[in-house]
Amino acid sequence: MKIEKTTVEHVSKLARIKISEEEIEKFANQFESILKFFSMIDEIKETDVEPAFQPIEIKNSYREDEAKKFEWDPLSNTKHKEGEYFKGPRVV
Amino acid sequence: MKVRSVREFLEEAKSESFDLDGFLEKVVRSCKKIQEEYSPFITIVEKPSKSKNRGKLPYLPISVKDNICTKGIQTTAGSKILEGYIPPFDATCVENVLREGGLIIGKTAMDEFGFGTFTTNCYYSIPKNPIDKRRVCGGSSGGAACLTLAADFPHIAIAQSTGGSIACPSSFTGTVGLTPTYGLVSRFGLIDYANSLDKIGCIGKEVYDVALLLSIIAGYDEKDSTSINKEKTDYTKFLEENVKGLKVAIPREYFEGVDQEISQRVWDGIKILERIGIEYEEVSLPLTRYALPSYYIIAMAEASTNLAKFCGLRYGLSLELKGNFNEYFSEVREVGFGEEAKRRVMLGTFVRMAGYRDAYYLKALKVRKLIINEFKKVFSKFDAIVAPTMPIVAPRFEDVEKLEPVEVYMMDVLTVPPELAGLPNISIPCGYVRNLPVGMHLIGDHFQEGKILKIAYNFEREWRK
Amino acid sequence: MNVKIGLEIHCRIETKSKMFCSCPSDVEKARPNEFTCPICLGFPGSKPKANIEAIKKALMIAKALNCKISEVVLFSRKSYFYCDLAKNYQISQFEMPLGRNGYVELSNKKIRIKEIHIEEDPAKLVHVGKSINEAEYVLIDYNRSGIPLVEIVTEPDFSSTKEVREFLSKLSSILEHLGVYDPMKEASMRVDANVSIEGGERIEIKNITGFANVEKALSYEIARQYSLIKTGVKVERETRHWDEKMKATVSLRKKEVEEDYGYIFDPDLVKIETTGLIKEIENRMPELPDERIKRFVRDYGILEEQAKVIILVDKKLADFFEECAKIYKDYRKLARWVVVDLLKCLNWNNIRIGQSKVEKEKFVKLLEMIDRKVITERLAKEIIKEFVATGKDPEKIVEEKGLQPVGKEDIENVVELVLKENQKAVEDYMNGNEVALNFLVGVALKKLKTRGDPKLIKSLLIEKIKSLNS
Numbered sequence A: 001m002k003i004e005k006t007t008v009e010h011v012s013k014l015a016r017i018k019i020s021e022e023e024i025e026k027f028a029n030q031f032e033s034i035l036k037f038f039s040m041i042d043e044i045k046e047t048d049v050e051p052a053f054q055p056i057e058i059k060n061s062y063r064e065d066e067a068k069k070f071e072w073d074p075l076s077n078t079k080h081k082e083g084e085y086f087k088g089p090r091v092v
Numbered sequence B: 001m002k003v004r005s006v007r008e009f010l011e012e013a014k015s016e017s018f019d020l021d022g023f024l025e026k027v028v029r030s031c032k033k034i035q036e037e038y039s040p041f042i043t044i045v046e047k048p049s050k051s052k053n054r055g056k057l058p059y060l061p062i063s064v065k066d067n068i069c070t071k072g073i074q075t076t077a078g079s080k081i082l083e084g085y086i087p088p089f090d091a092t093c094v095e096n097v098l099r100e101g102g103l104i105i106g107k108t109a110m111d112e113f114g115f116g117t118f119t120t121n122c123y124y125s126i127p128k129n130p131i132d133k134r135r136v137c138g139g140s141s142g143g144a145a146c147l148t149l150a151a152d153f154p155h156i157a158i159a160q161s162t163g164g165s166i167a168c169p170s171s172f173t174g175t176v177g178l179t180p181t182y183g184l185v186s187r188f189g190l191i192d193y194a195n196s197l198d199k200i201g202c203i204g205k206e207v208y209d210v211a212l213l214l215s216i217i218a219g220y221d222e223k224d225s226t227s228i229n230k231e232k233t234d235y236t237k238f239l240e241e242n243v244k245g246l247k248v249a250i251p252r253e254y255f256e257g258v259d260q261e262i263s264q265r266v267w268d269g270i271k272i273l274e275r276i277g278i279e280y281e282e283v284s285l286p287l288t289r290y291a292l293p294s295y296y297i298i299a300m301a302e303a304s305t306n307l308a309k310f311c312g313l314r315y316g317l318s319l320e321l322k323g324n325f326n327e328y329f330s331e332v333r334e335v336g337f338g339e340e341a342k343r344r345v346m347l348g349t350f351v352r353m354a355g356y357r358d359a360y361y362l363k364a365l366k367v368r369k370l371i372i373n374e375f376k377k378v379f380s381k382f383d384a385i386v387a388p389t390m391p392i393v394a395p396r397f398e399d400v401e402k403l404e405p406v407e408v409y410m411m412d413v414l415t416v417p418p419e420l421a422g423l424p425n426i427s428i429p430c431g432y433v434r435n436l437p438v439g440m441h442l443i444g445d446h447f448q449e450g451k452i453l454k455i456a457y458n459f460e461r462e463w464r465k
Numbered sequence C: 001m002n003v004k005i006g007l008e009i010h011c012r013i014e015t016k017s018k019m020f021c022s023c024p025s026d027v028e029k030a031r032p033n034e035f036t037c038p039i040c041l042g043f044p045g046s047k048p049k050a051n052i053e054a055i056k057k058a059l060m061i062a063k064a065l066n067c068k069i070s071e072v073v074l075f076s077r078k079s080y081f082y083c084d085l086a087k088n089y090q091i092s093q094f095e096m097p098l099g100r101n102g103y104v105e106l107s108n109k110k111i112r113i114k115e116i117h118i119e120e121d122p123a124k125l126v127h128v129g130k131s132i133n134e135a136e137y138v139l140i141d142y143n144r145s146g147i148p149l150v151e152i153v154t155e156p157d158f159s160s161t162k163e164v165r166e167f168l169s170k171l172s173s174i175l176e177h178l179g180v181y182d183p184m185k186e187a188s189m190r191v192d193a194n195v196s197i198e199g200g201e202r203i204e205i206k207n208i209t210g211f212a213n214v215e216k217a218l219s220y221e222i223a224r225q226y227s228l229i230k231t232g233v234k235v236e237r238e239t240r241h242w243d244e245k246m247k248a249t250v251s252l253r254k255k256e257v258e259e260d261y262g263y264i265f266d267p268d269l270v271k272i273e274t275t276g277l278i279k280e281i282e283n284r285m286p287e288l289p290d291e292r293i294k295r296f297v298r299d300y301g302i303l304e305e306q307a308k309v310i311i312l313v314d315k316k317l318a319d320f321f322e323e324c325a326k327i328y329k330d331y332r333k334l335a336r337w338v339v340v341d342l343l344k345c346l347n348w349n350n351i352r353i354g355q356s357k358v359e360k361e362k363f364v365k366l367l368e369m370i371d372r373k374v375i376t377e378r379l380a381k382e383i384i385k386e387f388v389a390t391g392k393d394p395e396k397i398v399e400e401k402g403l404q405p406v407g408k409e410d411i412e413n414v415v416e417l418v419l420k421e422n423q424k425a426v427e428d429y430m431n432g433n434e435v436a437l438n439f440l441v442g443v444a445l446k447k448l449k450t451r452g453d454p455k456l457i458k459s460l461l462i463e464k465i466k467s468l469n470s
Ligand SMILES: [Mg+2]
Pocket: C092, C119, C151
């Protein structure tokens, strides 16, 4: 499969990672060989099998509905704050 | 000067006359010296907190890979995007070590978020192999292996593996690296690379060390939904057990494309196993070649969602709030992530995109199932699988630089299959090629840590003779 | 032209703690970001663990909406970037939603439920500046982040806003009866609506809070699309939002990045089997609105229309009715007073019974006062206005307003006075004019401030006039 530069650009937008024109070119080439390598699994025709979400089957792990307040300062790791709020970039 | 073994040290530390302050001072001084020489640390803890009770690890220096959260101590996972991040809680494995009296002496270097095979993708420090400083330590737990080898004080490292990140550096440094069954050690507090593959394990100078530390960190944790509800086990109890009559499988596929001399050393190791009464038989695991693509698809898909949270708002790196959120996030992530992280996040985003998701992501999960089944068949007849850990010995930095990304991924060809299946494995030194250590890989069935540990322990004893 | 409407409804599930962490979920009480922890804030290293009670309650909803229930509950990560998402993905369900293929029966049609799934609520954003489009930055309160939600997706089966209203009211009542939902909490129900008119594309209206707004937004949108079609303009596919201030749907700016949610199974969570849980919830399933309506008709002998109003408007109103019925046995009268006067006064005050100070004993007392003829129905209709507004004892209201019941003696005095002051009318009556008697009754009632039984007054008048004669 040929990986176009526009594909790389689209993915970089989806992933919210700004990349330079040079990087787009480089990644397009690399992605092509990596995705070719990934496509090896197409050789396996047997698909009538449950996907393995984890390597071992683990199930029914949950917690009971008990509330406990976590004591901390949620803002201690950021400078983007105002009063008791986190501060974020505008939407539009 | 002969370095005291962990076992000897723990006897000493029990005594009332043990000079803790003097010992600590020496350890910190030593860490700083080692850091200058080989750079295994991202953070050295100058004043480790001392637990009041001397449990099973009294005053034993423990290093922690930097993707494992330590309350009050910077934790970066090797990434610039987490620079200055101070976790508000301890990982469960760290809690366990502290409870047993261990000392957290530092946070070890790693490939950013675990993305690498050589620990050369680290924003902070790149460890050099103490055997030959021109060579890498392997990765991604390179700092842990480096420190384990270089430490002139008793020490065990808490490391972590997703696709071979414990086995690989252990093999390159001639140390012992144990990766437990998926879910045996709680992942709570581990900064995720690929949650369905990540395992916390240990690196030590000898088999006893990793068995000891595993006994402390393994066990059910209600904070991790994927933690296995199993009784606490003392894994050192298995070590002295007899290994006569055990059967190991030697998979043909694991010797294909491996350096001839490395194969030879591993076969030497297999002969030693035979000498101590273990039978072997060659087998074939034809699905082996599909493990690597399947692993990388799953790992990158999961990683790309895990790394979405790093956007410069709540913790870690932040820039001046400019533009809208798309612009701001894209810029923070451009500045904060290294090249390999960008590559994996983007590829991981690609393989789960509408239109590609079924062919890559879902298919890979199915292939994983088939590979697990293939392993399970082997373990119905054999107690363990024996293979080379890595197809090469520790390469030079300059040679690593020349590799294309896909060539780097290929280096994990031997460690990935058992890791994809969540199988416990241990890498132990079994000889040298051009004065560089070679690792032999013992792979066990799920939860058979005891079995591979006792094989490794008996092997180690025989090999050292 | 046919209108087609489909709904996606997000409802908050009532639990003590959040969906994947132990933070309390009664966040209304909290200061900004107070009820948060490393898990609901997505701090590195934290891991989610599913709240089984939220799952059970979601299963109850699926069952109540006649869905086919999935054998396992699996969670997925829905990836998109936004400031209100702590992890930039939302834990939701994708491949295997908890429930599928259900329905809700309306008075003359069935609305099919496509699916029901569980997900976590994002945080609350405050846009600092004039509007979303002009804000400089946002303030983020993550208290709501991680609160359990169910998302209920209907097929596009509605053909009018009236049906939507009926559906939402019934849904709300079902959820209340299940005890899984509190309509009083802020943004406890949020609706996305798809609207299309024959010949036009589908328009999505996002994030409408509250029933009344859903109706307004839909009415507006239908009218807007009609007028476009009439003038020959093609309705293009787009996403709009309901602007409460402008009372209009407004086009949202086109997204810079067209999101591709890239769902993967959340590898931090494991599958939860429902077989065991279903047995448990079957035992927990309460009486639902449809059955309750039937029972009200059967056991209380009230009209079906009345039962529907009482039960579908507000579950607490139905509970109130039943509480009253325990101590007041004229059920039809009770129903009439609940449906007409009580409800009217509650609406007037813009509150629900749960928020009002109305107590069952006092309400029943009011009805009994009518029965005992202490007050007339007409007077009661006045008194209930103040009663609903203040919750005051009706007797006290009577006392304060000087509406105390009048004794027989008072009435006799008034009657005598009336006779004295209206000699002409008395004479007319004695001469056989029956109308004159009614006049006298009216005068007496007026003097008594509508208190006193007209029949009694009448008989007293006759008695007195007779004694005058003898
Ligand atoms: Mg949703």
